Structures are given as C-alpha cells and as structure tokens.
Amino acid sequence: MPTTCSANVTWGTAFSASDAYMTSLSCGTASRTLIGMSSMNRYMNVDLAATQAASSTTTWYSAWTGETNADFITNRARWRVDWNAPVITTNGTAFTLSLTTFWDDYAPSLSLRDRLQAAIRRRLGPAIHTGRKSLLSPEDERERRARETLRRVIGDGAYRDFLSKGFVSVQARSGRVYQIFPGHGITSVFERGQLVGRFCVVLDGQFPPTDSVIMRYLLILNDERHFESLAVKHELVGAVRPAAELPGPDRPLVEVFREIKAGRGGFVAPPVRPMRKAV
C-alpha cells in the first residue's frame, strides 16, 4: 500500500548533482536518515540538468513533475516517488517534499565481505562445462526406493557424486573404469583415461532407471567379462562431444573489490514495478 511520506532534501549552493543529498526521509513508523546521497540522480531519475538550469523552485517543480515515477534505493528499502502529487515548499536552498512512496522491506543487503565472497565463489566455477545435467529429485516412489538401495550399494560419497553428475564410476578388477548412467544410458569404458568402449546393457522390464545402475555396478564388480558378453557394443566415433568453455572472469578481483567497496557493484536491485505515466 502506498504511504504518504515526507522527505527533507537539501541542495548544495551550486545546485549540482554531486551536491544534492537527502538528509532525512520518513515513512509511517519507519524512518531513515540518509547521508551524502550524492548519486541521487541515479536512483531518482531526476533531470538534474533541467533542475540546475532552473532559476526558481517553481521550475524545479515542473521539471520534477515531468518525470515518471522512479525508485530510489537505500540500504534496506526501496522508496518509490509518486510524481503525480508532489507538494513542494521552499525555504531558501532547502525544501520539503511530500511524496507518496512505497515502503518495501528489502532483504538486508549483503555485507562487503559477503559480496566479495560471492564474487570469489563465482570465479571458482569450472571453466569447462560439459552441459551434463544433474538428476532431478525422483517423483516415482519406486525410483526413490531404488536410489536408497543404490546409496547402500555405492556408499554415501559416490551417491552424492551420482546426484550431482548423473552417473556412477566404478573401477573393475581389470583396472578399467566404467561410467554408468541410469536407465538405458550407454556405459562408457575408459582405460588409462581413454575411451575404449561403449556398452549398452539394460534390464528388461519397467524397472526404475536407478535399478539399472545397481545392476550394472554389481555385474561389473562381480564379473566384468560376463557384463561385456551381454553388452551390445556401440561405435566410439562421435561419442565424445567437445566440452563448452565458459567465459572466464574478465576483470581482476582487485578491481571488483574496489567497485564493491565503493558501493557500485555487487548489488542487484529487484525488478522495478511498472511505472505509471505522469499526468
């Protein structure tokens, strides 16, 4: 709900954008004291050039009413000015502006430390992306039971890998490593890091996809030759898709840090509500 709020805006003597700041703003029971809001034009979208050129407060008023509604953001809240009904009274270089605004409880903005940590975390992501999707949570009850069993079969650590990567790796007695995918996925065989085979072995019947993983895992561990004898072998040509390389960070971290510290970066404002046209 819109609330009528009042703001006390003081301009510097030069009427320049950098001198403008809002000393206080209150809205219902909530109030904020704003200090040095020098980049006010950024948030309020005020045509300061026109304001500076104006010689009287009346011209300011008309210049301001020419603006559409705009949001400006404090540390913890978003305020929206309703330019349709502003009442401005002047008192020398200071004036009081009554305005209609929205008070949104913002989630507290991240601290400098948190923002920097997020920037570092983004940089730790893999540069190579295979485009493989992790498994979604199972909706089928049977699949959920099968996954419980798989967890017992391969252990907690490997199960976590299975959920995130979508496959299970197992080293057979021969030293070969088998990459097992759920359902009817083809099992890839690696020897010394090289793909040497693509085997298709399935369970006949309407088994949940993870049951196939259990079956292949147990068969490979127990009798690799038997597993191979059952398999339909697929060609290796075209099996390996080139991985996509994600764009790396383009700016030095020091630069990002300076920007965050100066309050310019690392903060993403929520989507602005549709604006109303000024009357």
Added chain:
Amino acid sequence: MSTVERKRNRSIIVQTVARSSVAAEIAVPDELRILDDGEQPPAGAGIFRVMTPQDGDKRVVWERTLAEIREAKKLFVKLVKEGLTPYRVDAESGRATAEVMREFDPAAGEVIFMPVALVKGG
C-alpha cells in the same frame, strides 16, 4: 487396507524370464516385516532388497531371532530358486561387494537380489 491389498503388499512379484510376462509371486512370511517408504531399518536387523519392476526395491527386514532367521532363510532360498542372484553388502563399508552369496548367511547385514536373467544387451 483390504485383504487383497495386504496380500499384494506382502508378496514379491519375481519376473525372471526376459521378454515375457511370466512371473512368480512369493509371499513374504508374516514373521518378516516389509519396510514402508522413508522408514529406516532397525539397527542390527538383516535386510533383503529385492529389485522388482513393481516396487523398485522391496525391502524385507528380519531380526536376529531364531524364528525370523529361519523364515529369512526360507525366503532366501525361494528367491534364489526363482532366479534372483543375491549380492552381499559389506556391513563395515556399507557398500555392495562383488561377492555373490551362495548360501544364506544369518550374519549377513544386507543382501541385494538382482534378476540377472533380465539383463540383456540394449
């Protein structure tokens, strides 16, 4: 729960012939318990995890009492007779081993029954 539903819940449909709808129904003895969804097996109990298309995995729990061990052994024999291969889960590592359990072991923690006959090249 109706008698039919109860009977269905307490039976394991074993299909061991590939490309066929032929199946055998094995009743789980009343002495043994079937785990509900989300239910964790009691500590120290033995578990049979039977892979079936109908249930994903049917989990039958048996305590270490003589009566339940006896029933568990009977169920073990029936399942093997129908063509399922039992794999032992290592109690210490909590992982399946390559070991096929040829005979029922009352000390076994978990056993996974797999319908090997249904495995085929795809």
